[in-house]
Amino acid sequence: MKDLIILTGPTAVGKTALSINLAKAVGGEIISADSMQVYKHMDIGTAKVTPEEMDGVKHYLIDAINPTEDFHVVRFKEMVLSAMDEIYAKGKIPIICGGTGFYIQAILYDIQFTEQEIDCAYRRSLEKFAEEKGNEALHDKLKEIDPESAESIPAANRKRVIRALEYHHQTGEKISVHNAREKERKSPYNFAYFVLNDDRKLLYNRIDKRVDIMMESGLLDEVKALMEMGCKAGMTSMDAIGYKELLAYFSNDISLEDAVELIKKNSRNYAKRQLTWFRREKEVVWLDKTILKSDSEILDSIMTTLKEKGII
Secondary structure (H helix, E strand, O other), X not given: OEEEEEEEOOOOOOHHHHHHHHHHHHOEEXXXXXXXXXXXXXOOOOOOOOHHHHOOOOEEOOOOEXXXXXXXXXXXXXXXXXXXXXXXXXXXXXXXXXXXXXHHHHHHOOOOOOOOOOOHXXXXXXXXXXXXXXXXXXXXXXXXXXXXXXXXXXXXXXXXXXXXXXXXXXXXXXXXXXXXXXXXXXXXXXXXXEEEEOOHHHHHHHHHHXXXXXHHOOHHXXXXXXXXXXXXXXXXXXXXXXOHHHHHHHOOOOOHHHHHHHHHHHHHHHHHHHHHHHHHOOOEEEEEXXXXXXXXXXXXXXXXHHXXXXXX
């Protein structure tokens, strides 16, 4: 079995710096499991790792595609498996780092997704329905056909609600049944799965402060430039927190002050959802920053687990 390290946690918890120190310590290279850092020209709002921060450690799936392109779990999986092959060929260890739990799960358990031909007309009809009636009404459609999925997918996550409806439309099977079947799979890797976490109040304060820094660093201009490139609401990239709220500001739907507050609120809610996801995952090692007080303590704890698992 090939070795694999996963380092995840909620947004703004401090994964980036830790992942780079870890990569240096174990001779690893980093694959981003962030569904938005994959896009070019989206640097500020995604808190994208900079070349300086990388400090010579090779990263994959950063700045890989244009913001007008669609990105989904099937494409993510293809790109990650290709990157892993490259890393293994060098005799190094892949470290998957990022906060998109669903994407991580797809790699870890080699979950198979039926690549049905997308029924564009059906998808457009769902998007139009959501635009006219709202996310809650779309979510109600999912409740009717697949209450289990509706329970786990929030109404605000329009993309995943549409995907679940689309899957049922294409296959006649509930996506919750598909996911439950795939969840029973065993991982083909000798892996260590770490979740970095911190006190909730500290985390939320950090999220709020980070949003203020993003605005000071020019997030508004970044969104404006993306709009000039042809990016608009409804695109996968523009569904990202920080971008969708500012698009609403540019459309005169809300004030700038309200947009910034909404970015903070949505980021905090996202962190909460991420933690809920990670708590459901199997064989996870929690790294609690309220107990492990320094970066070196956290790294030592990781190294101990990696030795126990025979990864190093």
